[in-house]
Amino acid sequence: MKRGFSEIAKQAPVGLCTLIGEEFIVEMANEAYLEMADKTEEEVLNKRLFEVIPEIRELVEPVFFNVYHTGIPFTATDYRVVLNRSGKPQTAYFNLIYQPLRNEESNIVGIIVIAIEVTDLVVSRKKLEQREQNFRQMVMDSPIAMTILRGRDLRIEMANELMLTRFWRRTAAEVNGRPLLEVFPELKGQRFPDLLLNVLESGQVCRDKEAEAIIDAQDGRKVFYMDFEYAPLMEDSEEGVTGVMVSAYDVTETVLAKRAAKEAEERLKLAIESTGMGTYEVDLLSNEMTHSRSFLQIFGMNPDLPVDRKELVSRIHPDDLEIRRKAHERSLKTGVLTYEFRLNRGDNEWHWIKAWGRVLFDESGKPIRLTGTILDTTDEKLTLLALRSSEKRFRTLADTLPAMVWISDPEGNLYYYNRSVHEYSGFTPEELARVGWLEIVHPEDREENVAKWMHCIQTQEPFLFEHRFRRHDGAYRWQLSRAVPQYNENGQVEMWVGSSTDIHEHKIFADELEEQVIQRTQELINSNEALLKSNTELAQFAYVASHDLQEPLRKIQTFVTMVSDLERTRISEKGAEILQRLRSTAERMQQLVIDLLSYSRVNKMENHFAKTDLNYLVHSILQQLEERIDHLRIKLQLDTLPVIWAVPFQMEQLFTNLLSNAIKFSDPSKSSKIEVRYQHLPAGTEKSALLNETWDYHKIEIADNGIGFDNEYKEKIFQVFQRLHGKDIFPGTGIGLAICKKIIDNHQGLISANGAIGEGALFTIYIPDFSPEGLSNI
Structure with a gap:
């Protein structure tokens, strides 16, 4: 029955997954669920869910714990989740059911997850709602x-x-x-x-x-x-x-x-003349001509005297008479007259004149009247000629440059390329105008190239882009293209001037260098993984070895006790001393094994951070040490300690070792005293290269007035098996402070010691003040 249900679940069209225990181990995940998570069966089965899909932990873990501990199912519609799919974060929407999984005794042993992805439906609905909203907003705006x-x-x-x-x-x-x-x-x-x-x-x-x-x-x-x-x-x-x-x-x-157009006609004529234009009309049937005063003034004639039309024509440059004749012939067909000519006004200078006109036709299409205007454009013409001359010099200069130079209009349409572009691409100007500049760009770079270019055109930001150009022989080479807008006096973009420089060798070198960096980085990652694996195996070995070593030690102690009890009346004094030494050696060896076991357990991989009340913890430790404290008549002075985020059992080891040391090394010749002092340090309060200046810290000091130590050994005492006193005077294995150092390292903190012989010792620890969100730094 179970096998049948499992097969049905695996083929179900909805995502199904069963999670076991409070660590939410994946027992089963069907194909639909694996496809949603973008994982394979080998990646998820028998693994913690939040190790496989860490990005959902913050959002989902509290819900799982609530279902697991209360037995109340959780349902959600259109639940938004960000998942890593194909190496990229993607937003998805799901309809979810989290159901408690119970065993035959009705005890909750896990969670059943049912998930239906509705991303397309939600996105479509949102788009539809947005379109409706946009339509209404468009109407309102x-x-x-x-x-x-x-x-x-x-x-x-x-x-x-x-x-x-x-x-x-x-x-x-x-x-x-x-x-x-x-x-x-x-x-x-x-x-x-x-x-x-x-x-x-x-x-x-x-x-x-x-x-x-x-x-x-x-x-x-x-x-x-x-x-x-x-x-x-x-x-x-x-x-x-x-x-x-x-x-x-x-x-x-x-x-x-x-309705007022007729009245405005006369005003329009006056407005035209006020601009310096001259107006005229010609009756094409009678060939009679009328003109404004400004018309005659442009020709350099007295407007108060009668003028013969032939005299007007005689002032036109002879080379331009043919241009005038052809323009008039065209106007009789098209109805539009426009041409330029040079005019001698009698001042021995030639003036450039622009003429516009319109031919009116009768109902039969016969031309009957010509109305026109003329304007002296000498200044503009001379400026244009100077501009053309300047442009010619620019083109000559641009054609001598080895870099490719190009110009576009304000809308981004390229209309000029220097000679280097044609020589590089092999396209003639006509061919390049026909196929377009994108034909030179590598197909893989075109979409991004166009998007970047149009963005710069719209924002007027300078254009800077690396892309590949096809050379005339078919080879592609990397180019660095730059372009900047050129503005007129009104602040409007007149054109874009750009250039493309060959950076192929530099680019290839940079890519090779980047590939080497990636390779070295991967090698470093592999080395770190190997080291982590080695450390883990070493810790496991130390634990097993320490555990197995205790068994023969316990037997040695048992046999020594049995021999002592059996031979109590017959054993010599020397024999009793040897048995006592054997017992003491076994006890020290057992303590050494226990300490090694404790040292191996202080492993960062086993960290489970939780709120830890240091006041409660320290008072509990002092109760366990109460008999020794009373016997030595030690006075205690304790500050109020904080509640911190830490690994509780490691904090208990830390303070047990430090307080036990302070008691063990008390001076019986004077009144002994132990102080535990606390201070909260905001970020940057204490300057030290070993402290992160952006973190807050808990600073805790444990001071005593015992026998102290030579400050020369303040770093050495945190090393494994390092002792400053003989084991016959002060028992111990030399591992306690090494454990303390390892615990503080696991918490990203700092521990230091200072002492003076005969005056006492001071141990100072710094523990980061991390919130639950900040525990990712540990």
Whole structure:
């Protein structure tokens, strides 16, 4: 039955996983669950879930503990989780059920996880909601007056601020949800309701140009001229058209402007002449010409004297007469006249003149009249010629450069390449104009190249990009391309000037160097892993060896005791002394093994941090040492100690060793005293290269006035088997302080010692003040 259920679970379309114990060991995970987690069966089975998928620990572990300890199932819909898939963090959404797993005695032994990924559904729903919100926001933010009407009663669903304030002169609360004709009864009899209903019935867009709309507002009746567009709205294909979106363009001013256009014509002529332009008209049927005063002034003639048309033509440069003739011939066909010519105004200088005109035709298409303007453009022409000369020099200079130089317009379209571009690519100017510059770029670099280039065009940030260009022989070489915008006097971008420099050798060298760094890094990682494995195996060996060594020691002690008891009356004094020495040696050996076992257990891999009340811990230790303290009449002075995040049993070892040392090395010749002092140190309070200046610390000092030690040995005493006194005077193995040092190292802290012979010893420890979130530093 169990095997059948397991097979069914593995083939289930939903993710199934069973976790055992408080460490949440993965007992079973079906294919659907493994696919969601982007893991294989070998990666997860019989492993702690949070070791396999560490990124979900902070979010999921509290929920698991609650289900495990309370038996209350946990369910969640659209639960957001960030998972590492294909080496990248991805946001996913799940429908989850966490069910307690019970054994035959109904005891909770684990958790059953049921997971259904709904990422696509959630994302699609969010997109749909966002599109609806965007549409409504677009209507509300539109610079065009807009409203949405629903149903045949044209009920107002919404209207943007411009429609409400500019035309309706009402608030949203006054109109939303009400029929249009109820809000604006004056529209009855006007043509708008019929047009709107026709859109509802036909589903066709309707446009109404320069329609007169009359609206009654609180400040009186208003007349508007509007361009309307009525667009059908459909909720879905089955319901058909359910509403109309109305867009209203206020063209009142345009209509009024058209009415005043005739009056403005004369003012326009005066405005043209005020710019320095000369105007003229030619009756093409009679060949009679009329002109403005400024026209004659441009030609250098007295406007108060009669002028012969032939005299005007005689002042045109002879080389430009043919240009004039052809321009007039074209105008009789196209209706547009435009050309430039040089004019001698009688001052022995040639002036550049720009002529524009339009030919009017009768109903039969016969040209009947020419109206035109002329403008002296000498200054602009000379500037343009100078600019062209400067551009020619620039092109000559650019063509001599070995680097590729190019220019684009403000929109990012390249229109100039220097000679190096054509020589490198093998494309002629015509070919490059036809295929485009992207043809040179390596296919793998094109998408990023275009995205980077368009970003710079939009933000006007300088362009800097490394990419590969195809050489004329088909080889690709790395180039570093730079481009900067050039601004005009108004601060607008006129063009982008760029260059591309060959960096192929440098790039190849950098890539090889990076590959070497990656290789060396991997070698270092492999070495660290091997070292960690070796240390773990060494610790396991020390534990097993220490455990197995205790058994023969216990037998030696037992046999010595038995011999002593059996031969008590017959053993000599020398024999009794030898047995006592044997017993003491066995006891010291056993203590050494116990200390070695303790030292091997202080392993960073076994850390389980928890809140640890040091006050409670120290008082418990002192109760165990109470008999020795009373016997030696030692006075204790204790500060209030903090509650810290630490490994509890290691803290107990630490303070037991330090307090036992202070008692053991007390001076019987004077009143003994032990002090435990505490101080909280904010980050940077104490300057030391061994302390992290960004962390807060707990500083705890254990001071005594015992026999002390020579300060020369303050570093040596933390080494394994290091003793400053004979074992006959002060018993011990020389491992206790080494254990203390290892415990403090495991907590990323610092321990130091200072002493003076006959004055006492001071041990100072620094433990980081870590919050639960900061334990990742340990």
